[in-house]
Amino acid sequence: MKNALILFTFLLSSSLFSQVKIGDNPNAIDNNSILELESTEKVFVVTRITSAQMNAITPINGAIIYNTEEDCLYQYNNSSWTSLCVDVMANETITTLIDNNDGSISYTNEEGTVTAIIKSALTDNGDGTFTFDSGNGAPLTLDVSALETITSLLDNADGTFTYTSENGTVTTIDTNSAETVTSILLNPDNTNIDYTDEDGVTTQLDLSAIVANLEALTTLVDNNDGTLT
Secondary structure (H helix, E strand, O other), rough: HHHHHHHHHHHHHHHOOOEEEEEEOOOOOOOOOOOEEEOOOOOOOOOEEOOOHOOOOOOOOOOOEEEEOEEEEEEEEEOEEEEEEOOOOHHHHOEEEEEEOEEEEEEEEOOOOOEEEEEOOEEEEOOOOOEEOOOOOEEEEEOOHHHHOOOOEOOOOOEEOOOOOOOEEEEEEOOOOOOOOEEEOOOOOOOOEEEEEOOEEEEEHHHHHHHHHHHHHHOOOOOOOOOOO
């Protein structure tokens, strides 16, 4: 009698409000919900039946049961029951890509077919050319020797340098003519100085006259008052 009363009350409240909230926060329900379940400790359990029991039922589309033999949820749609359990492994595609460490890579597709992929490579031939292999069996040779500029400057250790341009033209650069050498030599009698300029011209200077001129240009006078002029 008590259970019948509870069911009656539930149906009555459902007809009055057209929305049912079961569980926590019974007064809080979304406006678009006809039925809401809320709980942090309890779960919603659908009808649990065997395969034979399931196949004996012809519900409306959208009905859901739990098949205890298949351990899976089933949905009734278009006059048949359909499993909602998806076998991910059955739909999995497995491919592999292995580096053979010989300049190639082996690709194995889902069907087990192995395809060899040649790595692209750029090889320096050491002669100003490079070989590019894209892996398609047709290597391409790149010649950059014509673009290379090589010059040299050689010290001949005699004041000259040999310069070789990119096109092989040799030019000698003489730095001897650019060098300036001068000398000042005091004669053994200590009276004259010989000055030789860059052109090799020697000029003799009278040392005594230079000293006399310097002495004439400078005087020191005692003013007898403790000062010197």
